[in-house]
Amino acid sequence: MAGPPTILHADLDAFYASVEQLLDPSLRGxxxxxxxxxxxxxxxxxxRFGVASGMPASCARQLCPTLRFVGGHFAEYxxxxxxxxxxxxxxxxxxxxxxxxxxxxxxTGSVHLFGDGGTIxxxxxxxxRAEIGxxxxxxxxxxxxxxxxxxxxxxxxxxxxxxxxxxxxxxxxLPVHLLWGVxxxxxxxxxxxxxxxxxxxxxxxxxxxxxxxGQAVGTKMSHLASNRDHxxxxxxxxxxSVGAQSGFGRTLATAELLRAVLGHLADRVGGRLRVAGRGxxxxxxxxxxxxxxxxxxxxxxxxxxxxxxxxxxxxADVAETLVLGALADHPDWPEVSLLAIxxxxxxxxxxxxxxxxxxxxxxxxxxxxxxxxxxxxxxxxHSVDAVRAKFGRAAVGYAGVTLSEYGSxxxxxxxxxxx
DNA sequence: TCTGGGGTCCTAGGACCC
DNA sequence: TCTGGGGTCCTAGGACCC
Numbered sequence: 001m002a003g004p005p006t007i008l009h010a011d012l013d014a015f016y017a018s019v020e021q022l023l024d025p026s027l028r029g030x031x032x033x034x035x036x037x038x039x040x041x042x043x044x045x046x047x048r049f050g051v052a053s054g055m056p057a058s059c060a061r062q063l064c065p066t067l068r069f070v071g072g073h074f075a076e077y078x079x080x081x082x083x084x085x086x087x088x089x090x091x092x093x094x095x096x097x098x099x100x101x102x103x104x105x106x107x108t109g110s111v112h113l114f115g116d117g118g119t120i121x122x123x124x125x126x127x128x129r130a131e132i133g134x135x136x137x138x139x140x141x142x143x144x145x146x147x148x149x150x151x152x153x154x155x156x157x158x159x160x161x162x163x164x165x166x167x168x169x170x171x172x173x174l175p176v177h178l179l180w181g182v183x184x185x186x187x188x189x190x191x192x193x194x195x196x197x198x199x200x201x202x203x204x205x206x207x208x209x210x211x212x213x214g215q216a217v218g219t220k221m222s223h224l225a226s227n228r229d230h231x232x233x234x235x236x237x238x239x240x241s242v243g244a245q246s247g248f249g250r251t252l253a254t255a256e257l258l259r260a261v262l263g264h265l266a267d268r269v270g271g272r273l274r275v276a277g278r279g280x281x282x283x284x285x286x287x288x289x290x291x292x293x294x295x296x297x298x299x300x301x302x303x304x305x306x307x308x309x310x311x312x313x314x315x316a317d318v319a320e321t322l323v324l325g326a327l328a329d330h331p332d333w334p335e336v337s338l339l340a341i342x343x344x345x346x347x348x349x350x351x352x353x354x355x356x357x358x359x360x361x362x363x364x365x366x367x368x369x370x371x372x373x374x375x376x377x378x379x380x381x382h383s384v385d386a387v388r389a390k391f392g393r394a395a396v397g398y399a400g401v402t403l404s405e406y407g408s409x410x411x412x413x414x415x416x417x418x419x
Numbered sequence: 420t421c422t423g424g425g426g427t428c429c430t431a432g433g434a435c436c437c
Numbered sequence: 438t439c440t441g442g443g444g445t446c447c448t449a450g451g452a453c454c455c
Contacts, residue, residue: 038440053437056440099437099444181446183435216447217434245442282429295439300431342444 004164006117006140007233008105009147010088010124012081013135013156015101016041019077020070022133032068033060040072044156080132087127091120096233102151104144106233118161125159142167145229149178167227172199179224186213186221201225242280243342244268250290253336258323259316265341266316273343274385277350279308280343283315285322287340289333296337301326308347311377312384315341 012018016034021027021043031046033039039060042051049064060067081100088095091114094106107120114120117140128136135157139150142164149171154160162170176198177187189212195201201209202225210218223229244265251257262285273279284302301322309315319341327336 035441040441054438054440056438059438059440102437181435185434214448239444241444243443247441284430298432302430304429338441340442 004142005106005108006111006120007142007144007147008107008117008121008124009139009144009151010084010103010105010121011137011139011148011151011155012084012101012128013137014041014043014047015081015134016072016077017043017046018134019073019080022080023073023076024070027068027070030068031064031066032070033057034070034072036069036071080134083132084128084134084136087124087131091124094233094235096235096237104147104233118159121159121161125157143227143229144231144233145180145224146171146227148180149174152178168199168202171202171225171227172197174198176201176225179221181217181220181224186217189213198225238346240346241342241344242269242272242276242278242346243284243340245286245338245340247288247338248336250292250335250337252334253327258336258339259320261339262319262323262341263312263316265339266319267312269341269343270310270312270315270381271385271388273310273346274381277348278346279310279349280347281305281308281345282343283309283318283322284342284344285319285326285340286338286342287323287326287336288338289327289330290335290337291333292335297333298338299326299330304345308345308349309343310349310381312381313377315343 017032020032020034021030027043029045030043031049031051032043033046033051034041035057037057039051039053039055039057041053042060046060046064046067049067051060051064051067057069077100084101085095085097085103088103088105092105092107092110094109095103096105097103107114107117110120111117114123121138121140125136125138128134137151137154137156137158139147139152139154139160139162141147141150141162146162146167150160150162153174175196176182176190179198179201182190190196190201193212195204201221204222204225206219206222209222212218213221220229246261246265248257248261282302282304284300286298286300288296288298290296303318303322305318309318323339
């Protein structure tokens with residue numbers, strides 16, 4: 001007699017902007033944007049002018065001349081979002097947080113305690129508004145994906161319940177871009193075949209969709225459109241890669257600049273890995289290359305090592321080798337506009353293990369984790385990590401390089417995004 | 420000597436999400 | 438208007454093993 005599951009998707013509205021309006025009442029009701037050179041979040045008042053996140057500030061100001069830019073209170077975003085998540089935890093242990101401001105809840109086992117899905121969603125919205133002061137939209141359905149679509153439809157500050165049995169008629173008139181996984185490319189491919197709504201998508205043959213969109217995407221779209229997607233809510237879950245990137249406009253890639261930026265990025269990534277007690281075998285770099293007056297292209301290079309690494313200097317050395325190799329392959333693209341380092345194939349690694357691993361085997365290749373210098377590297381990292389644990393990140397800089405002249409995004413924001 | 424199929428890992432690139 | 442930073446997942450080819 002087990003009925004269908006009851007899944008909620010709870011999503012804070014225009015989160016960063018809503019927090020700013022909560023902290024400063026004079027901003028309430030006004031079009032505001034969080035960010036500096038680009039819009040990181042826009043209030044609903046600003047969205048009505050067409051302002052959207054990711055938009056350059058100049059463009060946003062043209063759309064909305066009265067737009068106010070406000071600095072981000074990054075620690076507050078994290079603290080308030082955590083309070084909201086704690087409210088969700090009161091209704092079920094099955095909470096899957098998928099970003100700072102949204103989560104899935106499986107409340108199937110909770111309905112006998114708190115009431116049906118719509119009642120629970122109502123209580124969540126009331127509590128979040130009363131206790132934290134933020135608007136939150138909730139979608140209720142029998143599957144995760146449909147709950148997410150419902151919460152998007154509910155925005156702003158709304159609640160949408162899709163009753164079991166009404167899924168198809170709910171989805172049919174909605175545009176395909178509301179489906180999770182449909183971005184500009186997929187939307188355009190579908191539009192070229194006359195498919196604009198989820199109903200039209202559901203009416204398309206699965207094999208035909210696979211040939212149009214590819215095996216995985218085609219299958220997924222077919223399942224989503226006809227609500228045959230039944231992934232379960234999975235609490236917890238650790239990241240499978242750790243990375244950092246830095247854009248610096250149109251700058252000529254001197255060897256000094258590459259070294260400095262890669263050192264800084266390796267420091268960020270290595271520090272986070274060590275704090276998490278993890279190391280990774282695969283180091284990937286991304287280089288965005290640009291030519292003046294033309295578009296940019298990005299290339300990636302990766303290398304998989306025998307042993308997991310987390311040492312800043314080792315990561316920096318591997319990354320530098322990869323970047324130089326990538327640049328050598330593209331001599332006609334002289335300018336570098338972004339560098340990124342990512343580490344994947346992650347495994348749990350204790351500090352002791354890392355130390356042993358780097359001292360056990362000597363090697364003349366400095367990019368290998370078994371380098372003879374490994375012990376010294378571990379000692380340096382360990383000292384830096386210890387100071388930072390006490391006094392914060394800024395207490396110790398890597399190689400005395402702050403790179404403030406290149407970074408356009410404050411470090412606080414990076415740390416927020418790391419969560 | 421050449422033929423076949425399956426599985427896993429690695430690498431580069433692309434689409435998408437918040 | 439191609440701008441930020443941190444992620445996930447998929448594809449396709451090649452190497453290698455059985």
